[in-house]
Amino acid sequence: MHIVRSPKDFYAGLIYLGFGLAGLWFGAAYPMGTAGRMGSGYFPKVLSGLLVLLGLLAIIRALRVEGSPVGAIRWKPLVLILAGCSLFGVLLQPLGMPIALFILILCCAMASREFRWDPRALAGALGMVAICALVFIKGLSVQMPLVGDWLITLLGKV
Amino acid sequence: MEMLDNLWLGLSVAITPINLGWCLVGVFLGTAIGVLPGLGPSATIAMLLPATFGLEPVSALIMMAGIFYGAQYGGSTTAILINLPGEATSVVTALDGYQMARKGAAGRALAAAAISSFFAGTVCTVLIALFAPPLTDLAFKFGPAEYFSLMVLGLAASVVLASGSIIHALAMIVLGLLLGLVGTDVNSGAQRYAFGLPELADGFNFVIVAMGMFGIGEIIANLEDESRRDLGVKSVKGLMPTREDWRRMLAPTLRGTTLGAMLGILPGGGAALASFGAYALEKRVSKHAGELGTGAIEGIAAPEAANNAGAQMSFIPMLTLGFPANPVMALMIGAMIMQGIQPGPGVMAEQPRLFWGLIASMWVGNVILLVLNLPLIGLWVRMIMVPYHFLFPMIIVFCAIGVFSLSNNAFDLQIMMGFGLLGHILKKLDCEPAPLLLGFILGPLMEEFLRRSLLISQGDPTVFVTRPLSAVLLALAVAVLAMVLLPAFSRTRDVAFKEA
Numbered sequence: 223m224h225i226v227r228s229p230k231d232f233y234a235g236l237i238y239l240g241f242g243l244a245g246l247w248f249g250a251a252y253p254m255g256t257a258g259r260m261g262s263g264y265f266p267k268v269l270s271g272l273l274v275l276l277g278l279l280a281i282i283r284a285l286r287v288e289g290s291p292v293g294a295i296r297w298k299p300l301v302l303i304l305a306g307c308s309l310f311g312v313l314l315q316p317l318g319m320p321i322a323l324f325i326l327i328l329c330c331a332m333a334s335r336e337f338r339w340d341p342r343a344l345a346g347a348l349g350m351v352a353i354c355a356l357v358f359i360k361g362l363s364v365q366m367p368l369v370g371d372w373l374i375t376l377l378g379k380v
Numbered sequence: 381m382e383m384l385d386n387l388w389l390g391l392s393v394a395i396t397p398i399n400l401g402w403c404l405v406g407v408f409l410g411t412a413i414g415v416l417p418g419l420g421p422s423a424t425i426a427m428l429l430p431a432t433f434g435l436e437p438v439s440a441l442i443m444m445a446g447i448f449y450g451a452q453y454g455g456s457t458t459a460i461l462i463n464l465p466g467e468a469t470s471v472v473t474a475l476d477g478y479q480m481a482r483k484g485a486a487g488r489a490l491a492a493a494a495i496s497s498f499f500a501g502t503v504c505t506v507l508i509a510l511f512a513p514p515l516t517d518l519a520f521k522f523g524p525a526e527y528f529s530l531m532v533l534g535l536a537a538s539v540v541l542a543s544g545s546i547i548h549a550l551a552m553i554v555l556g557l558l559l560g561l562v563g564t565d566v567n568s569g570a571q572r573y574a575f576g577l578p579e580l581a582d583g584f585n586f587v588i589v590a591m592g593m594f595g596i597g598e599i600i601a602n603l604e605d606e607s608r609r610d611l612g613v614k615s616v617k618g619l620m621p622t623r624e625d626w627r628r629m630l631a632p633t634l635r636g637t638t639l640g641a642m643l644g645i646l647p648g649g650g651a652a653l654a655s656f657g658a659y660a661l662e663k664r665v666s667k668h669a670g671e672l673g674t675g676a677i678e679g680i681a682a683p684e685a686a687n688n689a690g691a692q693m694s695f696i697p698m699l700t701l702g703f704p705a706n707p708v709m710a711l712m713i714g715a716m717i718m719q720g721i722q723p724g725p726g727v728m729a730e731q732p733r734l735f736w737g738l739i740a741s742m743w744v745g746n747v748i749l750l751v752l753n754l755p756l757i758g759l760w761v762r763m764i765m766v767p768y769h770f771l772f773p774m775i776i777v778f779c780a781i782g783v784f785s786l787s788n789n790a791f792d793l794q795i796m797m798g799f800g801l802l803g804h805i806l807k808k809l810d811c812e813p814a815p816l817l818l819g820f821i822l823g824p825l826m827e828e829f830l831r832r833s834l835l836i837s838q839g840d841p842t843v844f845v846t847r848p849l850s851a852v853l854l855a856l857a858v859a860v861l862a863m864v865l866l867p868a869f870s871r872t873r874d875v876a877f878k879e880a
């Protein structure tokens with residue numbers, strides 16, 4: 223018999239508690255003011271306090287009520303997709319949009335079970351990059367560099 | 381007839397070739413993205429929002445409305461054909477729609493959805509034109525206390541819709557409110573929870589939050605279980621409903637429209653509530669109640685009419701009060717603000733062409749849906765059948781470029797990633813993202829109106845119950861919450877969600 227009977231409630235409660243405590247901690251310095259003249263800290267502290275309370279309630283509930291376990295997490299898609307989005311943001315300026323986008327597409331595609339190293343898939347990804355470059359940079363003039371800063375420096379040195 | 385004059389003015393704006401064209405483009409794109417499995421209207425609109433930035437305000441909003449209808453209908457198509465509802469509003473449609481599709485009547489099911497939606501849309505366009513002016517007058521009587529109470533009501537209503545324990549729905553709302561406060565405090569100019577990052581000075585952009593939680597979060601969830609896609613049909617034939625179908629659709633469509641129009645005004649996601657309610661109502665009153673769940677056309681007509689009526693009526697609080705009743709309306713407000721229009725009671729008097737043009741375009745959008753989407757059904761089916769592992773990298777690419785183009789800032793991608801992760805974790809724990817999103821939108825507004833109300837009353841909290849309008853709104857909120865807490869209601873609610 224485990225102490226935690228409802229893991230989902232328990233972890234959700236921990237998350238609420240975490241956000242609530244963080245809200246109180248980082249908001250500690252914001253001035254409270256009074257109800258009639260609210261400072262910038264009044265509403266955040268009330269909300270954080272409520273969140274702590276709800277977190278505690280959820281944890282108590284988790285100890286008393288039977289609930290279902292948390293489903294297994296498949297790490298591969300989770301990590302690859304999040305990493306792909308993050309990398310795209312990091313690499314956009316230094317490497318330029320086409321290369322960053324290609325890496326993003328590759329990361330995403332690898333997240334699928336159906337992924338195979340296939341020349342046609344690579345060609346598809348390259349085609350996608352070309353279309354996006356044409357549509358978004360040339361057509362809709364989104365402010366993305368075609369050639370990144372690093373590449374310009376590299377090419378400049380050669 | 382003032383209303384006819386207004387509608388005429390609106391129509392003259394909406395059917396200029398340019399605006400008609402953008403409406404068409406919006407409906408087409410909205411359906412094309414909306415049919416993709418796992419992408420509901422909110423995610424679709426968030427993804428397509430950047431595409432409207434270059435247009436002039438009227439065209440941009442008309443295109444947004446077109447995207448909205450297209451996305452809604454696309455969601456129903458996916459629900460019927462592969463039993464994968466993108467959002468709560470089309471959950472009920474999937475029940476009977478998918479069964480009909482499996483019996484080989486997919487065409488008639490899709491037609492029933494389109495026709496009942498069109499009927500509801502037409503009725504609600506007239507209702508909005510009729511009620512918008514008096515409600516705008518009422519809106520001018522709204523002080524900060526009334527706005528605050530209205531938001532409380534909206535949040536209370538969103539609790540009803542969230543499945544699972546009330547603690548979690550409440551916590552999602554509070555967490556959303558708190559996340560909404562990140563950035564500069566409008567009153568004092570102080571930075572809150574920005575950790576010295578200039579990128580956070582203006583807070584999180586709502587579009588990014590929506591794309592992260594709905595778009596990226598959904599994709600990761602779909603990838604965890606890639607096998608669950610099951611197309612009930614190989615091709616769609618026989619779109620025309622039979623005479624029997626027409627007869628059986630009539631009453632449920634009328635009932636659904638009425639229910640949707642009434643619940644839709646309620647802030648906090650009336651559309652989903654309406655579609656659940658309409659289905660439950662059919663189970664009570666329909667002559668064919670026994671067939672519901674096995675592929676009865678009533679089970680499509682009623683919730684689809686209710687859902688469309690509700691979705692359209694949620695434009696009323698948006699247009700008259702500038703109040704976002706659901707995430708979709710928040711995106712519309714976001715689009716208005718980016719076009720330099722401050723949503724609220726002033727819009728009708730200051731920008732009559734925009735106001736009535738938008739209302740008229742609702743009807744035009746519904747017409748386009750009927751004449752464009754049904755004939756193009758073959759194309760939508762083919763889009764649904766594209767294997768997911770080809771589709772989702774493209775969706776992510778559009779999300780990534782879209783997020784970047786919002787403010788040409790690469791840091792926004794990290795924010796999107798963060799919300800994607802948060803959304804995924806919360807989903808794993810059975811916490812619904814919709815109340816969080818509503819809280820997120822309302823956070824700063826709520827603080828501002830609370831602050832102003834208490835400033836006027838010099839710190840006296842009774843102001844919310846001594847002003848009659850505000851007291852009524854708060855009483856409604858209490859009633860809604862009490863309803864959820866009643867054991868009898870929570871049992872039916874559990875049943876409703878289980879069936880869905």
